[in-house]
Amino acid sequence: MSYSEDQLDQIEFKGDKKFLSNMFPCEIIFDSNEGFDIPGISPTGLLYRSSEHLYQALKSNNILWHNLLLDKKPEETKTLARKRLKTLMANEKDNFLIREDWHEIKVSIMELVLTLKFKQNQELLILLKKYSGNIEERNCWNDRFWGTVHGTGENNLGKLLMKVKEIL
Numbered sequence: 001m002s003y004s005e006d007q008l009d010q011i012e013f014k015g016d017k018k019f020l021s022n023m024f025p026c027e028i029i030f031d032s033n034e035g036f037d038i039p040g041i042s043p044t045g046l047l048y049r050s051s052e053h054l055y056q057a058l059k060s061n062n063i064l065w066h067n068l069l070l071d072k073k074p075e076e077t078k079t080l081a082r083k084r085l086k087t088l089m090a091n092e093k094d095n096f097l098i099r100e101d102w103h104e105i106k107v108s109i110m111e112l113v114l115t116l117k118f119k120q121n122q123e124l125l126i127l128l129k130k131y132s133g134n135i136e137e138r139n140c141w142n143d144r145f146w147g148t149v150h151g152t153g154e155n156n157l158g159k160l161l162m163k164v165k166e167i168l
Helices: 015-020 051-057 063-069 074-084 102-120 122-128 156-167
Strands: 008-011 025-029 047-050 134-137
Touching: 015 122, 025 051, 025 102, 047 051, 047 074, 051 063, 051 074, 051 102, 063 074, 102 122, 102 156, 122 156, 134 156
Parallel strands: 008 134
Antiparallel strands: 025 047
16 A cells, blocks of 8 residues: 555654554553464463553563563563564573564564554544544654654554554
């Protein structure tokens, strides 16, 4: 899906738009019976403190990994994932294995996470529905996959937010 420049609401997820950020505090209970067909997702029934918590947690099926993230700040979950999730070998004490299929399913996982966030937090869905245009997540940390930097990037987060808005 492509958008013309006048259709895009270029937004930094700050101030009154911070709720669009995965770092925004909101409770999400993950239940694998939500209708998403992503194999091997577990555990279910845990309460996550933000969509970032759930997204980072779903990078591994290890229950110890999930439990480690539950009481962290959203920013800390991202940092821990970078430091402690490994692709080849994991030492149980220090590191955890990332799902082998992570890069193939990460967009589907983000769609699941955003759907749960807005489905379970109706006040946030009401705010999301205020946007009539398409959302472009501008960022300053050079993430051109989930957002854009100086107008360049795939904007996958913005596209998923708009998809979730339409679905819900």
